[in-house]
Amino acid sequence: MKLVFAGTPEVAVPALDALIASERHEVAAVVTRPDAPAGRGRRLVASPVAQRAEEAGIEVLKPARPRDEDFLARLREIGPDCCPVVAYGALLPRVALDVPAHGWVNLHFSLLPAWRGAAPVQHAIMAGDEVTGASTFLIEEGLDSGPVYGVVTEEVRPTDTSGDLLTRLAFAGSGLLAATMDGIEDGTLKAVPQPAEGVTLAPKLTVEDAHVDWTAPALRVDRVVRGCTPAPGAWTLFRGERLKIVQAALVQDRADLAPGELSAAKNNVYVGTGSHAVELLWVQPQGKKPMRGADWARGVRIAPGERAGV
Secondary structure (H helix, E strand, C coil): CEEEEEECCHHHHHHHHHHHHCCCCEEEEEECCCCEEECCCCEEECCHHHHHHHHCCCEEECCCCCCCHHHHHHHHHHCCCEEEEECCCCCCCHHHHCCCCCCEEEEECCCCCCCECCCHHHHHHHCCCCEEEEEEEECCCCCCCCCEEEEEEEECCCCCCHHHHHHHHHHHHHHHHHHHHHHHHHCCCCCECCCCCCCCECCCCCCHHHECCCCCCHHHHHHHHHHCCCCCCCEEEECCEEEEEEEEEECCCCCCCCCCEEEECCCCEEECCCCCCEEEEEEEECCCCCEEHHHHHHHHCCCCCCECCC
16 A cells, blocks of 8 residues: 555654565655754754654655645645554544545554553553553544554553553554554455443643652552653652652562651662652752662752651
């Protein structure tokens, strides 16, 4: 089939690579979000998908909105059979959805209908899911509600951050998306409607979602830290300034600390929760680079009974 691939961040690049490598299909163009400011200089930078497409000599389309007439005219001119999508980042209007004969097929990083929305991996970790995965489905105008072509499953490991899990799903999902294109092209694959039961939503995480509540059980604190890493980044307050929790670990044998209470030893720093303590392995003070929790604790000289989150 002739394909127009839509995607924006780094996590979409493995799927684009898989389709470029396919001997059965032609990636005629790529649709991505417009260049965005990045770095200290805030200069405009092309998306990872745009950069990869340009390396491969593929035409790149960067509409401000996917309903722009210039974009729609070019899409019709290319005449794709299907438009595979991975984390494009904009809602597709019906006028665009109707262009390819086989529609727009999204690779979504959850086992639908669970975790529909922008942050499925983060929510799966924060909810304590033991298994998640990726799904390919036909996009319709509802939120991730279209019929499903196929799925792959992936175990959620006890120390996974959302970044770790998303990286694995990006590569597992790339093979699923390529196989879905094959099945659509040869007519062996039919989309199956999602069940009405089991729908959960995964909206984009806010900074407040990443604010650690030390009165919660340690397991919940651990899930929030892992689910919010690398973004938006779990955080707490210490002496009136924001302290980012980069990496923490459960500590089963310490239940002597009150919620938020800090305890520093030579090589460790612990903080109390609603159950047992967690160890702060890596933290990032406001305006500074990440550092080991023990090094941070030595530098700030934690007073007896001092608490985080106050």
